[in-house]
Amino acid sequence: MILPRGVAQPTELIKRLNALAPFPSGVVNLRFTVENDWSGDPAIFFWITLSDEGARPAVLSQTSRRIMDFVTQRLDPMGQWGLIPYFNFRSQSEQANLKEEVFG
Amino acid sequence: MAYHHDLIQHAVFLSELNLPHEPKQVDLRRAVSAAYYGLFHLLTTEAAQNWKHQNQRDRFARMFDHGRMKTCSSRVSSRPLSVDTAEVIIATALKLVADSFVKLQQARHSADYDNSKVWSRTQVREMIAQAEDAMAAWSNIRETEIAQDYLLDLMGTR
Numbered sequence: 001m002i003l004p005r006g007v008a009q010p011t012e013l014i015k016r017l018n019a020l021a022p023f024p025s026g027v028v029n030l031r032f033t034v035e036n037d038w039s040g041d042p043a044i045f046f047w048i049t050l051s052d053e054g055a056r057p058a059v060l061s062q063t064s065r066r067i068m069d070f071v072t073q074r075l076d077p078m079g080q081w082g083l084i085p086y087f088n089f090r091s092q093s094e095q096a097n098l099k100e101e102v103f104g
Numbered sequence: 105m106a107y108h109h110d111l112i113q114h115a116v117f118l119s120e121l122n123l124p125h126e127p128k129q130v131d132l133r134r135a136v137s138a139a140y141y142g143l144f145h146l147l148t149t150e151a152a153q154n155w156k157h158q159n160q161r162d163r164f165a166r167m168f169d170h171g172r173m174k175t176c177s178s179r180v181s182s183r184p185l186s187v188d189t190a191e192v193i194i195a196t197a198l199k200l201v202a203d204s205f206v207k208l209q210q211a212r213h214s215a216d217y218d219n220s221k222v223w224s225r226t227q228v229r230e231m232i233a234q235a236e237d238a239m240a241a242w243s244n245i246r247e248t249e250i251a252q253d254y255l256l257d258l259m260g261t262r
Binding site: 037 | 230
């Protein structure tokens with residue numbers, strides 16, 4: 001079995017991800033985990049905390065689309081790293097309340 | 105109203121319950137599931153419309169398999185866009201549909217089976233918006249050849 005590059009070269013992946021900054025407006029924090037998705041395919045999960053302004057319902061869709069496009073185009077998770085990208089968003093005030101570790 | 109629209113409306117209703125207080129996890133989880141099934145049923149119903157015998161269409165729609173639909177959608181989502189400018193708009197819309205399908209399916213699986221994950225209202229609103237955007241994109245391309253090819257490929261055929 002051939003490991004996807006994102007699994008075989010984690011240090012390279014981290015280096016590439018760190019080089020993505022600065023992120024589009026609205027991003028307060030961006031973390032990621034590499035694990036299999038529900039069907040066993042290798043994947044990269046992004047856990048993104050948004051500013052409360054960027055997470056307002058009226059603009060949330062544009063904010064998230066801008067960030068997903070930014071990461072997908074700059075990193076090309078599937079083409080370059082063999083990882084299916086999944087994105088999870090929450091607002092800064094939600095994270096302050098929930099304090100979920102994966103979001104940082 | 106079509107069933108897939110009802111599912112999206114139901115997802116929105118569930119995600120906004122208990123405002124202005126904290127949402128209940130059960131409502132958020134069911135909202136994510138409803139959003140995924142909105143897109144799932146839209147695509148399988150559209151495919152079934154191509155089946156000649158109307159009284160068999162519901163049975164036809166049940167032949168779709170989540171895993172095979174994901175494999176197909178993932179392939180469409182990651183393939184390079186056509187260089188033909190006339191096709192790029194259609195291909196971009198189809199990629200949005202396929203990509204949203206993959207992401208919503210993963211979210212639905214997590215919402216239904218992973219109790220360790222805590223959902224927030226923003227996460228769920230974003231998932232619902234993805235489903236709505238995918239449905240809107242689909243309505244613009246549904247009669248095109250590549251969209252119809254996608255429906256056939258969703259069955260797992262090559």
